[in-house]
Amino acid sequence: MPLCLLSTRPPSSLTLITCHASPGALRTHPSPPSTTSLSLPPTPPPSLTCALHCPHFQSCSGCTHEFNLHRPIIVDEATDFFKTLGVSDFTFDTCRLWEWRCRAKLAVRGSAESPLIGLYQEGTHNVVDIPQCKAHHPNINAAVELLRRGITELNVEPYDEDQGTGDLRYVQMAVTTYNTSLPASERYRNGKVQVSLVWNSRNENSPNSEKLNALANFLWRNGGPKSNVHLIHSVWANFQTSTNNIIFGNRWRHLLGERDFWEHVGGIDIALAPSSFGQANTRAFDILLRKLQKYVPFGASVADLYAGAGVIGLSLAATRKCRSVKCIEINKESKLSFEKTADRLPKIVDSSISWHHADASKEPLSWMVGSDVIVVDPPRKGLDTSLVDALQNIKSVKHKAKSSSESPHEVKDEKRPWILRAREDSVQIGSKTTSVDSQALPETLIYISCGWDSFKEDCKLLLSSKAWHLEKAHGYNFFPGTQSIEVLAVFKRGQGGLKKKKLGKKKKKRL
Ligand SMILES: C[S@@+](CC[C@H](N)C(=O)[O-])C[C@H]1O[C@@H](n2cnc3c(N)ncnc32)[C@H](O)[C@@H]1O
DSSP, X not given: OOGGGGOOSOXXXXXXXXXXXXXXXXXXXXXXXXXXXXXXXXXXXXXXXXXXXXXXXXXXXXXXXXXXXXSOTHHHHHHHHHHHTTOOOOEEEXXXXXXXXXXXXXXXXXXXXXXXEEEEOTTSSOEEEOTTOSSBOHHHHHHHHHHHHHHHHTTOOBOBTTTTBOSEEEEEEEEEOOOTTSOHHHXXXXXXXXXXXXXXXXXXXXXXXXXXXXXXXXXXXHHSTTSXXXXXXXXXXXXXXXXXXXXXXXXXXXXXXXXXXXXXXXXEEEEOXXXXXXXXXXXXXXXXXXXXXXXXXXXXXXXXXXXXXXXXXXXXXXXXXXSEEEEEEXXXXXXHHHHHHHHTSOTTOOOEXXXXXXXXXXXXXXXXXXXXXXXXXXOTTOSOXXXXXXHHTGGXXXXXXXXXXXXXXXXXXXXXXXXXXXXXXXXXXXXXXSOOOTTOOOXXXXXXXXXXXXXXXXXXXXXXXXXXXXXXXXXXXXXXXXXXXXXXXEEEESOHHHHHHHHHHHHXXXX
16 A cells, blocks of 8 residues: 555645646656556556655655645646736646655764664754655665665764764765766666765864765765666765854865766756755756747847856857856855856857856846846745846836946946955856947846745736736746745736737727
């Protein structure tokens, strides 16, 4: 009997919705338990075919609903929301339902004899072990089991939050599914795991670093290329001694395996350092990127705000032959990954590409003016207020920009420290002389959101200003098992609906 049937939680919806999961999504689900009965069991209702079937559902906080994974209830709300705003063709892509998570940050607690590696129980700091997590890529679960063995055999003490003692605090597991020596159909299943051990010490010279090296060697010996099952891509250490809730410290060390971690999404090879933001659902992100590309005109100039390692901007540079791409990101650690990715773009890409270490909320207009398309992909809390303000007042920018032929970030006698810092940490790739109309205002705003509530607020604010209207919206099942969806919304400048109505009236008069 599937474990979900033992659950005391009611199904999240009593209505049975037809399962629209693509065959690819369903194929990856573990086969149902074999039966000794000669007669075939009745076909399960769709809610069960698309159910989580995870033994940790009751205790783990990672998933919040276990039925109808293909269609979180929030999709109905999103469909209605967009309809009231004039977009009646909102689409929702089901994506992969199980084993979708290629990036996980897990707490390590308990004892060396009995380690707990997993997520906190809802509302507590008690860690729940999740060895059979159904959301994880299977090789994350396998690497977690290997780590568990290593901790026990080498007597590595997990972190004790109350005392501030112990060695291993967290582990980040990131899977690369890009291995060109395998046929494409086998790459996902054979993903390799980059393991980052978050170690409770200042640096690699601290007294407990021998244990760190021993643990890294254990993982490499038993999961590296010379082991029976090659599972581990590389091992990294991050050093963190702070008592707050921030997982990573500032110091990273590459210990074993390949230094560079490559993935292939949005038509390009991307490098991702463990310190840089990476999307957890690689395959769903690829589907979203391919849709996004269709909304960017060929040859456009693009500003990619909240850019991380610049994956979106660089994918657009390559696939839409953009005139220029400007990526703005607050995390300095993403710069190196951006440079590596930009270096591997096809040689025919002839855009002016730059990455800026900057806070997008400071003088946001200066990043927008001169671009045809703005892409924003903020964290869950949504856009910074100053950015919403700037987008709302975009029309009034024209004459301000006219007073200077250069963007504020280019001014020669600049004294503002954050702009000077941003300049120092910036990277320019390709020619800077590409002709960009420095006074042009963006015509398209593409908003990618992982926070539905904040998106709704930002969306209402943008539309209320009448500076933008909503043209299209798509949803993606980035986090099956939860009520979160990823949204791709396309806004166009001005009041499209009103214009159309006026146009309609004129036509009628002529008739
Ligand atoms: C959801 S991630 C998106 C990253 C990237 N677009 C991608 O898909 O890989 C949000 C990014 O915004 C960055 N960020 C957060 N606040 C920021 C700010 N005020 N200015 C610039 N970047 C910011 C974070 O460091 C993170 O890399």
